Amino acid sequence: MTFASSILSALRSLISHVRVTTADGTSLPVSSRGTLSTSSFSVPDVSHVPSLKMNLFSASQLTDSGCRVILDADSCAFQDRRTQALVGAGPRSIESPGLWELDWLRVPSADTSSASSPASPTVVASVTGSFQQWHHRLGHLCGSCLSSLVRRGLLGSVLGDVSLHSCQGCRLGKQIQLPYPTSVSVSQRPFDLVHSDV
Structure with missing residues (x-):
């Protein structure tokens, strides 16, 4: 959904009156629908809602379009369920922790999904590795x-899961120190053992 009709192409008016309900319960009218095509975004069937304050994507619309939605603690990602290719990503909003911001998104069109098969030479040739490999x-x-x-x-x-939490090297690299070995010596009187952190 977007408040700006200028970023939409192929605008078409709706046959019946459609309204969307926002998170705070407000019901807003949808005036038309079109295709969002910019250098970073390619999304079919986007609703034009002039009363909105920001552009919003519906997770259900993306899943209905054949995408897998992955929300993580600090980022979001979208995969084409058929090819497992990454089709969008972005960070979690710092100002509004309940929202994730999209840096880019290319939703596969229904024509593309049905026309090409998983073994298509163009798909195989364009695959260069998984997110973890890169x-x-x-x-x-x-x-x-x-x-x-x-x-x-x-x-x-790029194929595969975009989560990097399973990277053992990153986890070990972020540790600030190794655990101390268990000591078996016990002091009998003051100053028998000197304890220092170097």
Whole structure:
């Protein structure tokens, strides 16, 4: 949903009156629908709701379009369920922790999904690795920077889960110190043992 009709193409008016209900319970009228096409976004069937204060994407609309929605503690990602390709990503909003912001999104059209098969040569040729493989290849690059490279098309079509929580190297690298070994010596009087943290 968007408040700006200027970013939509192929606008078409609705046959019947449609309203959307926002999170605070407000009911807003939908005036038309169109396609959102920019350098970062390609989304069919976007509703124009002039009363909105910000652009919103419905998770149910994305799942109905064949996408998998992945919300993480600090980021969000969208995958094409059929090809497992990453089709969108972005960080969690700092100002509004209940919202995730999209840096880019390319929702697969129904024509593209039904026309191409999983073994299509164009799909296979465009796949260059999984999100985790690129994370390792690029020296354990953080998820937001990696998503930026994917969005700009520098890594081709990236497959797989975008969560990096399973990376053992990143977890070990963020530890500030190793645990202390268990001591078996016990002091009998003051100053028998000197304890220091170097």
